[in-house]
Amino acid sequence: MANIHYSIFELIMIAFCILTLVPILKSWRDTKNRMYMAVMILTFGIIGYSLINFFTFILEVDTNAYVIGGLRIGYILGYILATIQFEFMLYLRRLIKLYTLPFIIAFYLILGNILVINSVPFILYLTFVGYVPAYFLIRDGKRKHNGLAFGMGLLFLVWGIGQAIPVIIVVEIFRTIAIILFFLGTRGVYEKYFFPIQEEEEKIMGTWISKLVIKE
């Protein structure tokens, strides 16, 4: 019974994901850019993950329960999401030759979890898949003034930080914040408020300086 109320977070996340999908779908229809397609697949992945989480909360499934050997339900969910995230990065970087790598890694890690009760490889893999793309996306997003990439970087970063704290409520809050930050990225908020156009910035600066000069 204790975990049912957490399902509300999942519903909020699903709602934000759907809201995120609308402008992305529109942009994809207009430009046919592969980036939008990748983002859509990732968003669907997050919706799927949230739906599974939602039902685990509703049905009170213990995600810490062992499925087989040392493999927990939570690990399976983590691997699904990590695979989608990793695949997304490879797709963005056009590393076609490495497309099968996330599946191979997940396969061995799942098998390893079945044979050995040890969560270290799982944590290491999730950390790598979470923070490395976050760094690249935030850096590239900031450099190229791309709010969508920046928002996605924030999504991975905040999501990753949340996952590192093993308290359900904290994880849920961080994940919800992460998706809201992603949603803001698709709505052009970062372009508008965080990356002002250089010309505009110079104009503002110029006006400000000229005002000072006139006063003097």
Place this chain on the structure above:
Amino acid sequence: MAEDILLTNLRFSGYILSAILIPMATIILGRKLYKEKSITGTFNHVKLITFSIFVCFSIMSILELIVEMNWFPFLDEIFGFNIDSVNLYSILIGTMVSLGLTLIFYANRFEVLYYSALMFFMGMIFFYYFTGFDAWLESYIYLAGATSLIFMYITSFRIKDNGALGLAIFYTLVFSVLLLSMPYITQIIILAYNGFIPIFSLGFFKPFKQEVE
């Protein structure tokens, strides 16, 4: 008694020939590859994979000779001489069959699968060092070997490639040694591939007069 001596002689001649001829063939292939690279500026991936297969086979042949001659006894355990557990021998054979699959993926332009076989095999080795589990290694080598062999023949006839066909014949002979552990027959096969290697590496093996570009 005479049969034993003949068998021992055949075995050792096979090992010595392999340890000399295969590295020589590898050097010839390497030189060809480098020459082509200096003309075109890039490596021909199919030839690079073939060269890598030969490098693995050269290392294996030299180590086989060293172990058989018992020059360095400490190598016995590391080399292993079997494919049912992880050791130097099985790693080299596994790399060869994985490269065989990679070659097929390259020849057929399955870009998504280019490195899959190698990554899968490397994963298997890492997995062994972390968990101690290697029960599937033998099955993988046989399965990947058979698959690469079949598809190598199909690909070589489809694209009329002399190199692929040569490699397919070479693989057939090597795998026969692995599968058939019968005295005389194994030794004859070893001598056969030692005879075939110079023909292949020197470029005299050309059953297809006109190759498809």
